[in-house]
Amino acid sequence: MPYKIMNQPDSVVRQILDYLEPRIDRAHVERARARNRAALDYSETDRAPIVFYLPYEGTQFAPYPYAEAFADPAKMMVNELLIGFTSIYHAVDLRDDAPYCLRPNLGIGIIASQFGAEIRLVENNPPWVLPLGDIATLRARADASMPDAHSGLVTRALEQYDYFYDAVKNYPNCRAAFQFTLPDLQGPFSIAELLFGSAIYPVFYDDPGLIRHWLARITVQMIAVYRALVAKTKDDLGAGYCYQHAVAVKGNILVRDDSMINLSPKMYREVVLPFDQQLGAELGYVGVHFCGRGSHQVGNLLQIPNLGSLDLGNPEMNDLNALYAQAQSQRVALLRLAVAENELRATNIAQRFPRGVNLAIKPTSVQHAHTLLCQYQNE
C-alpha cells in the first residue's frame, strides 16, 4: 500500500486528493447544492435532500489519532476527508446530497479557550474543556478585558483554512466542490456552561445576573470570532446559508444550543433567549442546533429573529410531526430529520414533510447507504 511507504501527512493528503479528484462530479455537486438550497427555502424540490453519514471503510489510508490531527493541519485534513461527519472518500461515489465539507475540527472550546478555559487532550477524544473555576472565580473574572478575536484556538483554525486552500490549489474539482466551513463555535449558553461547568445551573437561582453578564460578554465575543473566521470560509450556499454537520443550514451560523434543553422554558426565556436573539439580529439568518429532546423550548426558539432552521442532533427523541407543524408555520427549516428505514422513501417524506427539511441518515456501512439511497429514490 503506497500510504505505508509515503506516510508523510502532506503526501497522504495529496494521495487522497488524487483519488478524489477524478471521482468528483461537479454537475452532481451543483444539483445537490441547488436542491439543498431550495429545500431550505420551502421551495419545491424533486425530493428532500438526503445525506448519509458514511463510515470510513477504506484500507488504503488510515485516519490519525485525534491529538495528532489537532496539532497538525495536514493530519487534520486527512481526517476530515476520511472521517468527518461523512467520509468524503466514499461520498464522492455514493452521490447523495452531502456537501464535501472540511472544517477546523478543534472541538467545542474555541471561544471558551479565549476566555482562559484550559483545553486538554485526553486519550483519543475531542478536546475537553475545563471550567474556569468556582463561582468566585467567575465573579472575579467577569469584568476582565475582552479577549482578542484571533486568540486561543482561532489562530489554529485560521492556520487550518490556509492549509485547506493550499492543499487543493492544484485540484480543480476538489477546489470547486469542497466547502471549508466554520468550526464549531457553540452558542452563548453552551459556552457559558463550558466556562462555569455544571455549577452554572444553581447560579440561575442564586445570581442570574452573573450568567447574564457572562452571556453578554460571550455573545459579543462570538460575533467577533464569527467575523474573524467567516471571511476564511468557502461556502457555496450563499448569503444567509451555510454548511455545517455535512448538511445545508439556513443561517449564516449554526448556534449550538445543547445546554438550553436542560432549562425550563421560563428560565431559558428570561436569561438566555435575549442573547440568542442578539445573534439573530446581528448576524442575519441563524440556525439553532440542539441535541436531545427540545420540544419544550421550540416556542421560545421561534422567537429568535431571523431564525432560519432548527438542527436536530437526536431527531428520534423528538415528535417530528409536531415540530414540523410549528416550524412550518414560520417557514423555519428542519435539519437532519431521520425516519425508520422502512419509511425512507422520497414519496413518504414528501407527504409527511412536503418542504423545508433535509435528512441525515446513519447507515451501518457504505453498502447499506447505497441500498438505502436507491430505496429512497425509488429506483
Place this chain on the structure above:
Amino acid sequence: MNLRERILTALDHREPDRVPIDIGSCGPTAIHVNAYTSLLAHLGIEEEIKLWDVVGQLAQPSERVLELLGADVRGIRVGGPKNGTKIISDDTLIDPWGITWFRTEGATCYNIRNYPLRHATQQDLATYPFPDGRDPHRVLGLAERAKQLREQTDYAILGEISGHILERAQMVRGFDTFLEDLVMRPAFADELMDRILAIECDIAATFLDAVGAYLDVFAFKDDIAMQSGPLISPKMFRARIKPRLQKLIQVIKSKTRAKIWFHSCGSVYYAVRDLIEIGVDILNPVQVAAKDMDTARLKREFGNNISFWGAIDTQNVLPFGSTQDVETEVKTRLRDLAPGGGYVLASVHNIEADVSGANVWAMAQAAKKYGAYPICV
C-alpha cells in the same frame, strides 16, 4: 403459598401462583406523594400521608392501601447517623455526606445545590468529615421491626441501603467533575471511591448485624448507565467500579442469605453479565425505555441467571398513557419476563408525581388479573 413463598419461588426461577408485586418497599419502587394523593382520591380513601423520603418526596403507603394494591413485599431501610441531616430552611437541607439539597419552587423533589468536594484535592479527602457507617443510630428499632414482619406477617422482607459508589462520588464531587476525575485524576477518583466503599461496607455490616437474619432480599443501588448507554465505558466499569461492587457484595453475603438486589437506572444491558458474575441475583428497575433494554431479549439472554424486578414503564406509559395503555404495558412485561418465574412486577423506579392514581391502580389490577401462572397474555 403465602406471600413470602410467592416471592422466594419467583426469585428461585420457578413459577409461583402469580407474579409478585412490589409497590413501595424501597426507594426505587416507591410512590411520590402527589401520585399517592391521586391514588387515595381514586380509591376514595382519606388518610394522613406520611413522608418516607424528603429528598424524593416519597410517600409511605399505608398498610391498607398496600393490601388493596396486592403488594407482596415490605421494606426496611437503613437509617442515617445521629444528627446526620441538617435542615437549613424549608427548602434546603444538608445530608450526612455534606451534600446540599434544595427544592425549587414548584419542584416535585430536591436536587443537589452544592457538591461538597467539588474543588477538593486528594489531601482534602483525609480530613473530610465523611459519615460514620458504624453509627448505631442507623439501625435504631430496625431489628424489632424486621422481627415483627418476619414473625407476624407473611410478607417478603426487603432490606435497603444506598450502596452508591460511583453515584455517591458524583454526588459529592459533581457529576461532570467526577467523570473527569476517572480519567484525569485516577488516584483521586480511586481513593474517593475506596473511602465511599468502606463506609458503604460499614453501613451494610451494621444494618445486617441488626436485621440480616430476617431479610429475604437485600437491595442496594448505584447508577452505572444512562438512557442511551453506559455512563462510563464498559472497560472502565469493569476495571474500576465492578471490583468495588463485588467487594460490597462479599460483605453483604458474609452476613445474610438474602438475595442480592441491584438497582441501576438506564441502559445496563452492557453490564448484566458482569453483575451476575459478582453475585447479583436481581436486577432493578429494568428501565425499558432506555437503549438495549428490550425485556424479551434480557429474559432470553440472562433470565436463567438473574431475576428482574420492575419494568413497568414510568417514562411514558404510567405518566402519559391511558389505563388501557397501562394494562397493555403490564401484559407485555408479563409476557416477556414472567414465564418460568424470575420476575417481580414493579414500576421502573419511583412512581413519579405526574402519574395518576387511576394508572397506579390499573397497574396493580392488571398485574393481579394477568399475572396468575401459567401466564396467558
